[in-house]
Amino acid sequence: MKRNVLIIGAGGVAHVGAHKCAQNNILLGDIHIASRTLSKCEAIIASIKEKGNQRGPGLLKAHQLDAMDVEATKTLIRSTGSQIVLNLGSPFLNMSVLQACIETGAAYLDTAIHEDADKVCEMPPWYANYEWKRLEACREAGVTAILGVGFDPGVVNAYGKYAVDTYFDEVDSIDIIDINAGSHGRYFATNFDPEINFREFTETVWSWQDGKWKANKMFEQSNEWDLPVVGKQKAYLTGHDEIHSMSKNLGVDNIRFWMGFGEHYINVFTVLNSLGLLSEKPVRTAEGLEVVPIKVVKAVLPDPASLAPTYTGKTCIGDLVKGTKDGKPQEVFIYNISDHEAAYKEVGSQAISYTAGVPAVAAAMLIADGVWDVSRMVNVEELDPKPFIELMNRIGLVTRVRDAQGDRVLDPHAEAATTDGKQQQVIGAQAE
Numbered sequence: 418m419k420r421n422v423l424i425i426g427a428g429g430v431a432h433v434g435a436h437k438c439a440q441n442n443i444l445l446g447d448i449h450i451a452s453r454t455l456s457k458c459e460a461i462i463a464s465i466k467e468k469g470n471q472r473g474p475g476l477l478k479a480h481q482l483d484a485m486d487v488e489a490t491k492t493l494i495r496s497t498g499s500q501i502v503l504n505l506g507s508p509f510l511n512m513s514v515l516q517a518c519i520e521t522g523a524a525y526l527d528t529a530i531h532e533d534a535d536k537v538c539e540m541p542p543w544y545a546n547y548e549w550k551r552l553e554a555c556r557e558a559g560v561t562a563i564l565g566v567g568f569d570p571g572v573v574n575a576y577g578k579y580a581v582d583t584y585f586d587e588v589d590s591i592d593i594i595d596i597n598a599g600s601h602g603r604y605f606a607t608n609f610d611p612e613i614n615f616r617e618f619t620e621t622v623w624s625w626q627d628g629k630w631k632a633n634k635m636f637e638q639s640n641e642w643d644l645p646v647v648g649k650q651k652a653y654l655t656g657h658d659e660i661h662s663m664s665k666n667l668g669v670d671n672i673r674f675w676m677g678f679g680e681h682y683i684n685v686f687t688v689l690n691s692l693g694l695l696s697e698k699p700v701r702t703a704e705g706l707e708v709v710p711i712k713v714v715k716a717v718l719p720d721p722a723s724l725a726p727t728y729t730g731k732t733c734i735g736d737l738v739k740g741t742k743d744g745k746p747q748e749v750f751i752y753n754i755s756d757h758e759a760a761y762k763e764v765g766s767q768a769i770s771y772t773a774g775v776p777a778v779a780a781a782m783l784i785a786d787g788v789w790d791v792s793r794m795v796n797v798e799e800l801d802p803k804p805f806i807e808l809m810n811r812i813g814l815v816t817r818v819r820d821a822q823g824d825r826v827l828d829p830h831a832e833a834a835t836t837d838g839k840q841q842q843v844i845g846a847q848a849e
Contacts, residue, residue: 419524419785420446423499425484425514426506427457429609429722429766430528430567432464433774434505436764437812439465441778443473444785449497451482452506464765484510490517499523501781505774508532508613512547519551519558524784528567528773530658532613537697538620541630542661548794555794562794566780567773568753569595569674570659572814573736575802576751577663577672580738582802583833584749584820588740590671593659597677597769598647599730599757603719605685608769611715615695618686623656625664625672636683640675645819646754647733652677662796689714725767728757732768750819751827763813772814779808803829 422438422445424431431450438448450458458479465471480497484490484506494502494517504514504527511531518525531547533539539546548564555562565571573593581588597608607614622633638654652675660672678686689695694710701707735752753772760771780797783789788804797805806816806829816827 418787419500419790421449421497421499422446422501422503422781423449423451423494423497423523424503424505425451425482425490425510426504427452427454427461428506429725429770430773430777431503431505432461432722433760433764433766433770434503434778435461436465436468436470436766437775437778438503438781439471439477441782441812442471442475442477444782445501447476447478447497447499449476449478449480449493449499451480451484451493453481453483455479455481468764470764485513487513487517487520490514491521494518494521494523501784502526503777503781504528505777507610509534512551515548515551515562518562519554519560522558522560524781524790525560525562526566526777526780526784527564528571528777529565529613530570530661532616534697537616538623538656541623542665543658544661544796552794556792559792560794561784561790561792563780563784563789563800564794564796565658565662566777566797568734568776568814569593569657570662571776571780571797572753572772572805572809572816573734574659574663574797575800575805576736576816577667577669577738578798578800579802579806579829580736580749580751581667581669583829584742585738585740585747586742586744588667588669588738590673590739591663591667591669592737593657593672593674594642594644594652594733594735594737595674595676596642596644596647596650596652596733597730598650599728599732599768601724601767602727603724605682606719606724607721608724608767609721609773611718611721612711615686615689615711615714616697617656619690619695621656622654623660624654624674625660626670628670636678642675642737644733645750645752645817645824646731650677650733663798666796666798721770722766725757725761725765725770728761728767731756732772734772748820751816752819753814753816755814775813776805776809779805779812779814782808782812803833
């Protein structure tokens with residue numbers, strides 16, 4: 418059993434992660450929060466206390482840390498006695514924090530693929546460029562490393578695995594659909610780190626189709642989806658992290674990611690990109706100053722965490738899975754609905770950060786009690802999704818399923834029992 422959590426990062430997702438860890442610190446133990454800016458960590462602790470979200474005794478402490486410094490991170494892991502490290506900071510930190518965990522034996526979790534500041538949209542599969550190169554090192558050290566355990570990537574990986582195992586004999590396609598139908602009231606803002614957000618959309622859109630990688634341009638292909646609660650929504654084919662592991666691990670020939678964008682977002686994004694303001698390459702001003710355009714844009718946009726107080730509306734994120742069962746076509750949509758105002762009331766966050774932070778803490782809890790403490794590096798779809806879904810149902814992210822039988826809360830054990838029962842009845846009828 419592992420105890421004591423070190424959270425690296427002090428942005429919106431780390432804010433949620435710290436609140437949820439504090440709510441569950443009877444299991445998780447001491448909670449430490451580390452970032453380059455100590456005051457941001459202290460503000461998160463003050464928020465936890467204001468909301469009354471620390472449920473058990475134990476430390477709740479802030480630390481200053483440059484997580485790119487592997488030795489400094491190792492020292493902090495050891496001095497705090499942290500056995501679980503939640504990397505909820507920038508994806509630029511992944512490989513440094515992962516290395517510190519390998520060398521100290523602490524379990525490692527993150528919510529997105531590593532990013533190299535000088536490279537955008539590398540060749541797929543993206544995990545093979547960085548994290549998967551440490552597979553053997555994790556195995557040799559006996560270190561549990563769970564990659565991409567936010568919502569997407571993360572929960573949607575578990576949904577895909579659960580659907581493949583439970584509802585189908587053969588799966589033809591998985592379409593991951595991410596819709597934010599909320600409104601923050603600002604002229605233009607991103608829901609998480611603007612630099613990371615824009616880097617996802619400025620280059621090639623990679624999807625997994627017919628068992629191979631296919632390249633498209635951003636905003637080139639769209640679909641309209643009729644979804645629970647949020648209704649009809651237009652979403653665009655987008656490159657995204659989870660495709661790069663699910664294509665390897667699930668044996669499904671078609672896996673695509675679709676994200677909703679309003680016309681205003683597309684227009685502003687297109688202007689910024691066309692002007693070169695989303696470039697990661699340095700430029701020199703007439704005054705001789707060297708600046709990176711995308712970092713300048715990030716600096717002038719609202720901090721995503723600042724959007725929370727006025728955010729209204731809901732998100733809908735899920736997997737639309739199609740295939741066959743008992744020789745008949747079958748379609749299942751496994752999804753979550755989250756509410757911006759409810760997230761703010763509980764933890765002082767908007768729902769985008771909430772949906773990324775809660776799963777990471779659920780995974781930490783499953784490591785703490787040994788269920789997911791696998792002593793090797795894995796992506797989420799390589800693990801049993803049932804305890805993950807069940808735990809999220811209890812701590813803030815309720816999973817639902819919509820199929821031919823209707824729309825209901827997904828109880829993994831009940832669903833599996835029902836599905837098995839139906840299969841047995843069909844087999845019995847054939848035997849007669």
